[in-house]
Amino acid sequence: MALKQPQNSLLGSESDSQRTLYPYVTGTSVVALKYKDGILMAADMGGSYGSTLRYKSLERMKPISKHSLLGASGEISDFQEILRYLDELILYDNMWDDGNSLGPKEVHNYLTRVMYNRRNKFNPLWNSLVLGGVKNGNKYLGTVSMIGVNFEDNHVATGFGNHLARPILRQEWHENLSFEDGVKLLEKCMRVLLYRDRSAVNKLQIGKITEEGVTIHRPYSLKTYWEFSTFENPAQGAIGS
Amino acid sequence: MDLDMNVNAPHSMGTTIIGVTYNGGVVLGADSRTSTGMYVANRASDKITQLTDNVYVCRSGSAADSQIVSDYVRYFLHQHTIQLGQPATVKVAANLIRLLSYNNKNMLQTGLIVGGWDKYEGGKIYGIPLGGTLIEQPFAIGGSGSSYLYGFFDQAWKEGMTKEEAEVHLF
Numbered sequence: 055m056a057l058k059q060p061q062n063s064l065l066g067s068e069s070d071s072q073r074t075l076y077p078y079v080t081g082t083s084v085v086a087l088k089y090k091d092g093i094l095m096a097a098d099m100g101g102s103y104g105s106t107l108r109y110k111s112l113e114r115m116k117p118i119s120k121h122s123l124l125g126a127s128g129e130i131s132d133f134q135e136i137l138r139y140l141d142e143l144i145l146y147d148n149m150w151d152d153g154n155s156l157g158p159k160e161v162h163n164y165l166t167r168v169m170y171n172r173r174n175k176f177n178p179l180w181n182s183l184v185l186g187g188v189k190n191g192n193k194y195l196g197t198v199s200m201i202g203v204n205f206e207d208n209h210v211a212t213g214f215g216n217h218l219a220r221p222i223l224r225q226e227w228h229e230n231l232s233f234e235d236g237v238k239l240l241e242k243c244m245r246v247l248l249y250r251d252r253s254a255v256n257k258l259q260i261g262k263i264t265e266e267g268v269t270i271h272r273p274y275s276l277k278t279y280w281e282f283s284t285f286e287n288p289a290q291g292a293i294g295s
Numbered sequence: 296m297d298l299d300m301n302v303n304a305p306h307s308m309g310t311t312i313i314g315v316t317y318n319g320g321v322v323l324g325a326d327s328r329t330s331t332g333m334y335v336a337n338r339a340s341d342k343i344t345q346l347t348d349n350v351y352v353c354r355s356g357s358a359a360d361s362q363i364v365s366d367y368v369r370y371f372l373h374q375h376t377i378q379l380g381q382p383a384t385v386k387v388a389a390n391l392i393r394l395l396s397y398n399n400k401n402m403l404q405t406g407l408i409v410g411g412w413d414k415y416e417g418g419k420i421y422g423i424p425l426g427g428t429l430i431e432q433p434f435a436i437g438g439s440g441s442s443y444l445y446g447f448f449d450q451a452w453k454e455g456m457t458k459e460e461a462e463v464h465l466f
Binding site for chain 1: 393396397400401424425426427428429430432442445
């Protein structure tokens with residue numbers, strides 16, 4: 055990954071102001087879907103540094119307060135900063151001590167405002183975020199991109215996940231999936247991503263959020279298929295090759 | 296020259312820095328070469344810099360940037376220690392490094408490894424690469440020379456090494 059300084063003198067006076075940056079340590083896709091009891095989210099634990107797979111134990115999903123789970127792809131330092139903004143948001147919310155707490159819809163809206171306003175200042179937080187949660191029986195699943203595009207849906211994904219996982223989900227997702235079926239569906243998506251996304255790594259976590267709370271399961275890896283007949287007798291077509 | 300240096304395509308012996316935790320503390324290591332392009336400006340550099348009695352940092356990337364960041368953090372930690380009334384924790388030192396690295400990410404080009412010991416968490420290593428990500432690791436490698444070590448550490452590092460094992464096998 056080249057570390058050239060950008061030629062941005064044409065874009066106006068820079069002095070102390072920051073401009074559009076480039077990401078350094080990045081996470082790849084996050085996939086999430088609504089199921090019977092709440093939201094299921096999956097993300098692998100890889101942190102890439104350009105084309106190098108530098109970190110293999112990054113947690114890219116974090117619980118936010120009681121009701122929400124945030125997953126992020128993109129620049130990890132910006133994700134860590136977003137977590138700090140949210141810490142402050144939740145802290146102030148708790149300090150009201152009025153029995154109310156910010157639900158996923160509110161957190162998603164806050165994140166949307168933050169991302170869009172940074173984009174307007176040409177200083178984006180280089181992330182695509184997935185925010186899922188359950189409050190008072192209502193399931194919520196939304197996404198925000200680094201330019202502030204935001205929407206909610208029954209299933210969302212970031213990055214490569216949009217191209218590889220969403221089509222699978224469009225076919226196979228249905229209302230009231232059981233936990234097992236939801237996980238199987240997510241694993242199906244993550245497996246395709248593992249095969250076809252160069253920056254994917256075979257160590258993933260599933261996050262579950264229900265009315266009861268957030269659980270982020272222990273990391274595990276997926277079984278993959280490589281028993282292609284071509285590899286069985288590779289020299290068959292050309293002896294000595 | 297150095298701006299074209301790319302951690303993924305090393306064509307020269309760049310900086311190598313290492314930090315490893317063991318039961319009881321941490322061991323830090325670094326090479327001693329500082330180069331400007333092809334010339335070795337200093338062959339006896341000390342890339343392991345003290346921040347407090349119990350926290351050190353390994354510096355890589357731009358010498359100027361890493362030195363100034365270390366100097367600021369040492370200054371802040373000194374004041375923090377006076378206010379706190381006891382030694383600063385490794386986490387606090389690492390977070391100060393992170394704040395400077397993250398908030399000045401457009402201007403800085405330095406990757407740092409913070410290592411130390413405090414009474415709450417014991418020996419800890421924090422990696423802070425370009426961009427200002429903070430990542431706690433059982434061991435960390437950095438600098439352009441670290442490219443050669445990824446495979447080696449994947450194979451040679453194990454959980455729960457003693458100081459002697461770490462020094463003999465890894466350093």
